[in-house]
Structures are given as structure tokens and as C-alpha cells.
Amino acid sequence: MAVVSIQKNAGERRQGVFWALLRNHKFVIGSSIFLVLLLIALIGGLTVDLAERRSGAFPTRQPPGPEAILGTTSLGQSVAIQMTEAIPNSVQVGLIAALVGTLIGAFIGFTSGYFGGWVDAVLRILIDVFLSVPSLLFLILIAALVRGVEVTTMALIIGAFAWPSPARQVRAQVLSLKERGFVQVARLSGMGGLEIIVRELMPHMIQWLGANFVNAFIAAVLAESGLSILGLGPQREMTLGMMIYWALSFSAVFQNLWWWWATPVLALMVLFLSLYLVHIGFDEVSNPRLQTEI
Amino acid sequence: MNAYLIYVARRLVILLATVFISMTVVFFVPRLVPGDPLGAIFANMASVGGSVNAPELVAEYRLRFGLDRPMWEQYLSFWRELLRGNLGFSISNFPAEVSDMLLSALPWTIGLLLVTTLLSWTLGSIIGAVVGWRGRQAGGWRLLVPVALVLYTIPYYILAIILVFSFAFHWPIFPLSGAYSVGMQPGWNSAFILDVLRHAILPALSILLVSLGWWFLSMRSLIITLKGEDYILNAEARGIFERRIMWGYAFRNALLPQATGLAISLGHIVGGALITEVIFAYPGVGYRIYNAINSLDYPLIQGGVLLIILSVAAANFLIDILYPLIDPRIRFEGTGGS
Numbered sequence: 001m002a003v004v005s006i007q008k009n010a011g012e013r014r015q016g017v018f019w020a021l022l023r024n025h026k027f028v029i030g031s032s033i034f035l036v037l038l039l040i041a042l043i044g045g046l047t048v049d050l051a052e053r054r055s056g057a058f059p060t061r062q063p064p065g066p067e068a069i070l071g072t073t074s075l076g077q078s079v080a081i082q083m084t085e086a087i088p089n090s091v092q093v094g095l096i097a098a099l100v101g102t103l104i105g106a107f108i109g110f111t112s113g114y115f116g117g118w119v120d121a122v123l124r125i126l127i128d129v130f131l132s133v134p135s136l137l138f139l140i141l142i143a144a145l146v147r148g149v150e151v152t153t154m155a156l157i158i159g160a161f162a163w164p165s166p167a168r169q170v171r172a173q174v175l176s177l178k179e180r181g182f183v184q185v186a187r188l189s190g191m192g193g194l195e196i197i198v199r200e201l202m203p204h205m206i207q208w209l210g211a212n213f214v215n216a217f218i219a220a221v222l223a224e225s226g227l228s229i230l231g232l233g234p235q236r237e238m239t240l241g242m243m244i245y246w247a248l249s250f251s252a253v254f255q256n257l258w259w260w261w262a263t264p265v266l267a268l269m270v271l272f273l274s275l276y277l278v279h280i281g282f283d284e285v286s287n288p289r290l291q292t293e294i
Numbered sequence: 295m296n297a298y299l300i301y302v303a304r305r306l307v308i309l310l311a312t313v314f315i316s317m318t319v320v321f322f323v324p325r326l327v328p329g330d331p332l333g334a335i336f337a338n339m340a341s342v343g344g345s346v347n348a349p350e351l352v353a354e355y356r357l358r359f360g361l362d363r364p365m366w367e368q369y370l371s372f373w374r375e376l377l378r379g380n381l382g383f384s385i386s387n388f389p390a391e392v393s394d395m396l397l398s399a400l401p402w403t404i405g406l407l408l409v410t411t412l413l414s415w416t417l418g419s420i421i422g423a424v425v426g427w428r429g430r431q432a433g434g435w436r437l438l439v440p441v442a443l444v445l446y447t448i449p450y451y452i453l454a455i456i457l458v459f460s461f462a463f464h465w466p467i468f469p470l471s472g473a474y475s476v477g478m479q480p481g482w483n484s485a486f487i488l489d490v491l492r493h494a495i496l497p498a499l500s501i502l503l504v505s506l507g508w509w510f511l512s513m514r515s516l517i518i519t520l521k522g523e524d525y526i527l528n529a530e531a532r533g534i535f536e537r538r539i540m541w542g543y544a545f546r547n548a549l550l551p552q553a554t555g556l557a558i559s560l561g562h563i564v565g566g567a568l569i570t571e572v573i574f575a576y577p578g579v580g581y582r583i584y585n586a587i588n589s590l591d592y593p594l595i596q597g598g599v600l601l602i603i604l605s606v607a608a609a610n611f612l613i614d615i616l617y618p619l620i621d622p623r624i625r626f627e628g629t630g631g632s
Contacts, residue, residue: 129312276447
């Protein structure tokens, strides 16, 4: 009987987290803005012919008008059509990189925190080293050699350097959970290290990993646009960073082609703001003491 | 004191590990990336033609990188040259050495970033303290909170683009790019200094506004937390003037964590504004790296990246060592948490 009631309790609590997220205004507003932006881009992308994506498909340097709702570039591309490719691509970079970074980070953090000893000592130094060096530098170093990357490759490269911060935090969490009663009970009842990590520790971290994932997502989109503006982005595909890169390299700012540079800039701002709201929402739900009034 | 020594030793290990690991990454990345990029760069160098010294340059590099020698020999000679401070020659401006090119760019970056960081920290902390202390009575000032949130979420280079468009193009108040006017003779005279300041305002503003948002928000939340502390209530009960409680009691105590943040961001100064420098064509380290990327000048990219990594590592080390001497509340943990 006792076991049943505890399980039921846990189920209710997890459901509670979900409802708490839905009741959190910041989370709801943030994720709605994000989804609307992404859906507009995806649905818009379905209505576009391949021929319309080529450069020269439109008259050049047109301000927003009936033919191209967001104007056209110096190469005769429609900015709106570019956006339907750029937004999903940038989101894809964020998703893949955040997934890779969080997974590697969680693995390293769990290993370090759970096993302790010399494993922990070595991994901690590694985490501290990669935390202290801005990862954009390693990315520049690699991307300067692997020219003409694709969106997926770029996402993987960014993700490969996104692990230190999740690793550090997972390690701290594991250290504090490790000494709790239920882990000791599991250990006494003969569970192995890996089994304890997966079955006992993981469930406690899911919600917290969510907030961390959003954080990594923001950092990855930021890294993508930064690298692209430096000229190291995917040259043959469109991302929000690449749109800014092309606009800057055709000096759209000084030729008053404001629709060209302002559209991706605005989209990036909306994207960051919405993701940041989602992040705050996650934080507030997993740590109710953080609730602040704005 | 013994605990402090252990702590310093641990920090030293991390510093050395950072240097070692990043040098090793810098060495192996161009050699492990598929498709022989170094070979491609040399081929490109040879094909640049016209460039008077190209054959000598290629020969020099073959010798230096020793591409025909075994990997470990290359690795050792890489370290030997680095320890001598030799970063090699730039490909795009051949006779120039990478280290000289970077050193001449460094003052611009440090100058720009140091002033903006200190300024935004001071302003953000003071405004944050006032708004946090007044709480709901702060009136219109409370609007600063969402404004700061928005500023803090925007990447600084996006703000830079908007600023260039608004105040250099649409309303041409400030110069578009560069650190001083073309034809101006650098020197310590008032005309030149004024010119430099005029050029620095927009890049500085783009960095300042973004970080200001952060300092404002963190100071505000620190003050809000401190306001509930017993010693503040006690001071109020003793009838001390509110202004004195705010600055002398709450603000002073909140300064310490703020100072940690300042220290961390001072550590990131050299690498902090890479992209702002690109947008404003500001002749700092970031702009050098950008030009190197465009002209496939890998030695210069490598040198720039190394310079930034080393300065970040060194700054972090100094801060870690000095900080416990300032803040008595820090306890040293030889083995536990971090």
C-alpha cells in the first residue's frame, strides 16, 4: 500500500509541474510567441516555389510592397521568402546544438558527481577550463577551417562546445541528491551506478534540465548568428545570422535598404525575448522562491 | 592561510591546464580537420601570386609547420616557438609578424572595453540600487525593469547595427566606422583625443546599454533581498536616516557580489566585443581576426584566438586569487563543490 501511494504522489507532482508551467504567464507568452514565429515561417515556406528562392527571381532593392511583402535584396531575392528558410534553420541550429550540449554535459556532470575521486578531479578541471575560455573562440578556429559548412554541421560544432555549463550544474545537483535517503536505499538494495543514475537521479533532474536546455538553445542561436556575421556561417543556406551577414556585406545599412537588415534583426530579437521568457518561466516553476514581479 | 595556499595551487593547476589544453586544441584543430586545410591554405598562398615574397613565405611555413615531419615533432616545435612569443608571420601582410599586428590592435580593444565596462557597472549598480530600494514607490522608474530585461536579452551586435543605422546613417551625428578620422595623425593632442572619443561613442554605447541592463537587474534584486535583512530593520528601528541606511548599509553589502560580476566581465574584456568591432570597423583585436578570416590568414586567426584565450585565463586566475583577500566570507574548499 505504502509503495502505491508514493508512486501516485510522484505522478501527481509531475503533472503538477506541467500545469504549473501552463499557469506561468511568462512561460505561456514566451512559448506562444516562439511557436507563432516558427509556424508562420514553416507554413509560409510551404507556399513558396523553388524557382522563387533563386536570386534574381524578383526585381532588386524593392521596398516592402504587394509583390514582396518584406521587400527584396540587392540580389533580387524576397526577404520574406528568405525568412521562411532562415527562421526554421536558426531554430534547428539551436535545437540540435542544445540537445548535443545538454546530453554531453549531463553525461559528464553525472559521471563526475556520481563517481567522485580522481574521475571527478580530472573532469572538474576539464569543466573549469572550458568554462573559462569563451567557446566562440574555438568555434572561430574550427569554422575558419571548415569553410562552407551546412546548417547541421554547424549545429553539431556549436553543440560540441556547449557542454561545460550543463556539466557543472548537473554535477552540483548530483552531489546534493547523492546523499539523500532514497539514493542510499537504492544503493543498499543493490542497484548499480548506472541504474541509480537513470532510475533514481534522472527523474529529479528532468524539469531542471528543461530550463538548462532553453538556456543552451539561446546560447546556440547566439553563437550561430555571431559566427555567421563574422563570415563563418553556412554560405549556401539561410539562417538569421547569414541574412544579417549578407545584408551587411552588401552594405544594406548605408544604402537605406532597411527592410533587408531590420527583418532578421527584429526576428532575432523576438526569438531571444520569447526564449528568455520561457527560460524565466521554467526557472520560476522549478524554484518558486524566484518568482519576481515585473 | 594554509587553506588559501591549497586554493591558490588549485587555481594554478586550472590556469596551466587551460593554457595546455587550449594550445593543444589550437595545434590539432587544423591538422585533424578533414580535407587538409593547411595544405589548402598553402596552395592558396602560392596562388596569390603577384605577392612578391610568396615563394619564400610558403617555404618559411613549410619549415615552421614542418608538415613533412612526424606529428609529435611538429607539436614540440609548436610549443618551442610559442614560448619564445613567436606567433609566426601574417599571410595577408607577409613581412608583418602576427604578434606585432595583434599588439598594435590590443590598446584599442582594451581602451574601449575597459571604459565601457567600468562605466556601465557603476551606472547600473547605482540605478539598480535606487529602483530596488524604493520598490513599489519607485514610480516611473519601475518601467526600467522591463526595458533592462529587453536590453539584456538583445545581443550587443544587434544593438550595434541599430545604433549605426540610427545615429550614423539616418541622423549622421557620429562617424560610421573606424577609431579616428582618415588622415588624422595619431598623437597626444586634444584634437586627436576628441576625434577618438567621437568615434568610440557608438561602439561603446552598444556594449554599455546591454551590460547596463544586466548590472541594473542584478543590483536591484540584491537590494530587494537585503531589504528584508535583520540589520536593515534594526537600523530603521534605531531611527537612522533612510538615505544612510540605503547607501551605507544595503548598497555597501550588495557591492561585494556585484564586484565579483565585474571581475568576471573584466576577465572577458579582450574577447568581449569581437563583433561590435567588426560592425564599426574598429581596429581592435576582433576586427583583426575578422580581416584574417576574410583573407584566409590562418596564422593571424590562430594568434588572435590564442591571445584572447591567454588573457582570459590570466585574468580569471588573478581574480580568483585576489577575490578571497577582499571578501572574508569566502571559504576555501580544498576538494568539495565549486
